[in-house]
Amino acid sequence: xxxIVMKPNPTLVTLRIGTxxxxxxxxxxxxxxASLEFPSERVGTRRGRVGRAGTPLPAAARRxxxxxxxxxxxxxxxxxxxxxxxxxxxxxxxGRVAKLLPPxxxxxxxxxxxxxxxxxxxxxxGKTRSYSEIARLIxxxxxxxxxxxxxxxxxxxxxxxxxxxxxxxxxxxxFSAGLKWKRLLLAREGVEVGx
DNA sequence: GGACGTTTCTATG
DNA sequence: CATAGAAACGTCC
Numbered sequence: 001x002x003x004i005v006m007k008p009n010p011t012l013v014t015l016r017i018g019t020x021x022x023x024x025x026x027x028x029x030x031x032x033x034a035s036l037e038f039p040s041e042r043v044g045t046r047r048g049r050v051g052r053a054g055t056p057l058p059a060a061a062r063r064x065x066x067x068x069x070x071x072x073x074x075x076x077x078x079x080x081x082x083x084x085x086x087x088x089x090x091x092x093x094x095g096r097v098a099k100l101l102p103p104x105x106x107x108x109x110x111x112x113x114x115x116x117x118x119x120x121x122x123x124x125x126g127k128t129r130s131y132s133e134i135a136r137l138i139x140x141x142x143x144x145x146x147x148x149x150x151x152x153x154x155x156x157x158x159x160x161x162x163x164x165x166x167x168x169x170x171x172x173x174x175f176s177a178g179l180k181w182k183r184l185l186l187a188r189e190g191v192e193v194g195x
Numbered sequence: 196g197g198a199c200g201t202t203t204c205t206a207t208g
Numbered sequence: 209c210a211t212a213g214a215a216a217c218g219t220c221c
Binding site: 135149 | 216
C-alpha cells in the first residue's frame with residue numbers, strides 16, 4: 001500500500017535534565033519522547049531506600065547524543081522536543097501546568113496501556129482520579145487491577161501523570177518509583193492526600 | 196500458575 | 209459497622 005518504504009528507526013537518544021530534585025533522563029525515539037526516568041539518587045529524608053530509578057534503558061540508548069544521529073532531521077527535532085520536555089518537567093515539578101508537551105511516543109504500550117496513558121493525560125494538575133474511574137473511562141470497568149498495572153508501566157511519569165491516580169478511598173495506592181515521589185508530586189500540585 | 200500501583204461483592208460477627 | 213475472602217483484568221516472570 002505504501003509506496004514509500006519506511007525505514008525503521010530504532011535510534012534512541014538519551015538526554016539529561018537537571019532539576020532541583022535531581023537529574024532526570026529523557027529518551028527520545030524518532031516519534032518523540034519515549035521515556036522519562038526519575039533521578040537514580042535516593043530521594044527523601046528518611047533512612048532506607050526511597051525512590052529507585054525507572055526501568056533500565058536499552059544499551060543503545062545509553063550512548064547519548066554524540067553517538068548519533070546520522071539523521072539530521074531527527075537531530076533538529078530533538079533540540080525542539082528536549083527544550084519542550086525540559087520546560088514541561090520543570091513546570092510540573094513546580095506544581096504548575098505545562099503549556100506544551102513534546103510529542104509522546106507511547107508505542108511501546110499495549111492497547112490497554114495506551115488507553116490508560118491517554119486517559120491520564122486528561123487529568124488536570126491538582127485533580128485526581130481513582131483506578132476504577134480510569135477503568136471506566138477506557139471502557140473496561142472491571143479491569144481495575146489491570147489499570148494499576150498500566151499505571152505502573154507508564155514510561156513517562158510526571159508528564160503522563162500516573163501520580164494523580166489514587167485508590168477509591170483517597171489512599172495513595174502505589175508508585176513504581178516510590179511513594180515518596182508520588183507524595184511529592186501531589187504536594188507540589190496542592191493535593192492533600194488522606195493518610 | 197503466581198504476583199501485582201485495586202475494587203466490589205458476599206458473607207459473617 | 210468492621211473484617212475476611214473471592215472474583216475480575218491484563219501483563220510479566
